[in-house]
Amino acid sequence: MKSYYTIGETAKLLGVTTQTLRHYEKIGILQPRKIDSHTGYRYYSFDQFHIIDRVKYLQGLGLHLTDIGQIIKKGTVAGLLPALEKEWQKSYQELEQIQNRIKDIEWYIEYFTYLSKIDDSSILYHLHLPERHIIQVPCYDTDALADMEIRLAKAKGSSRLHHLPYRRQYGYILSISDLFASRFHPTQYFIYLKHRPDQYLPEYKKLPAGEYICFRTQVLKEHWDTTLLHNFFSDMNRPELALALEFEDNLVEYQDAQYEIQMYSPEQTQTL
Known part of the structure; x- marks a missing residue:
């Protein structure tokens, strides 16, 4: 076995570059075992190889x-463990962030492809929906759509609400009587949250889990067929809650957007 290896030989054996070894020397991690005073050539000994290898795998751990x-x-394991534990905590937090990002991406893929999966042959259809969480603002009779959107944007941007985990699907809570008269009359404008807030917020509302009677329409154009609604609810009470959920099929225009009308009726939930 050789006593000394040139910087080039050492770099090749350990899979690093000579520039890397010079950088280790510069910042004080590893000094060459010998430097030729005449040529400036650097030499490393075999017992230094494990240090270079250790630096590599510790860098690989972050x-x-x-x-x-x-x-x-x-030079002790006791000196290494706190750094590894700190890196473990950091990596675990990054993993949670990546997992949450994956869930968000999956949610938006489902959102943008949702309407294409609904069977158009059934004008009214049933959906069993889970409990959902929203932030809502009131809508007034004199409001234009822009007024509602600005009101919600101001609420979301407030110091109390800006930190909440939103998902970008907007919707309206509709007047039941106007819905059955083919009129678009929202009472609240809302956006989804990923989960329930940790503290009480007056703008927060929970949408109940249960059976919803649904249909699709361009709700802003007010041309849905009310005959179907009257016939369906002829033998039961009208729904207690009606939602209009926007599903974007155009990233610029929204006037022609398709909406899913979701009508919640506890009576219907109990029957099914």
């Missing part, structure tokens, strides 16, 4: 070179 240098100077 540790910074400055921290690795301090760990190597201490």
Whole structure:
């Protein structure tokens, strides 16, 4: 076995570059075993190889070179463990963020493809929907659509609400009597939350889980067939809650957007 290896030989054996070894030297992680005073050539000994290898795998675990240098100077496992535990915590938090991002991406894929999965042959259809959470603002008779949107935007941007985990699906809570008269009359404008807020907020509302009677329409054009609604609810009470949920099929225009009308009736939920 050779006593000394040139910087080039060492770099090749350990899968690093000579520039990397020079950087280790510069920041004090590893000094060459010998430097030729005449040529400036650097030489490393075999017993230094494990240090270079350790630096590589610790970098692969996410540790910074400055921290690795301090760990190597201490030379003990006790000096290494706190850094590994800190990196574990950081990596675990990053993993949770990635998992949440994946869930969000899946939610938006479902959102943008949802209407294409609904069977158009059935004008009225049933959906069993889970409990949902929204932030809502009131709508007034004199409101234009822009007024409702600005009111909700101001609420979302307030110091009390801006931190909440929103999902970008907007909707309206509709007047039941106007819905049955083919009139678009929203009483509340809302946006989804990912989950229930941790504290009480007056703008928060929980949408009940249960059976919903649904149909699709361009709700802003007010041309749905009320005969179907009257016939369906002829033998039962009208729904207690009616929602109009926007499903975007155009990223610029919204006037012609398709909406799903979801009507919640406890009576219907109990029967099914």
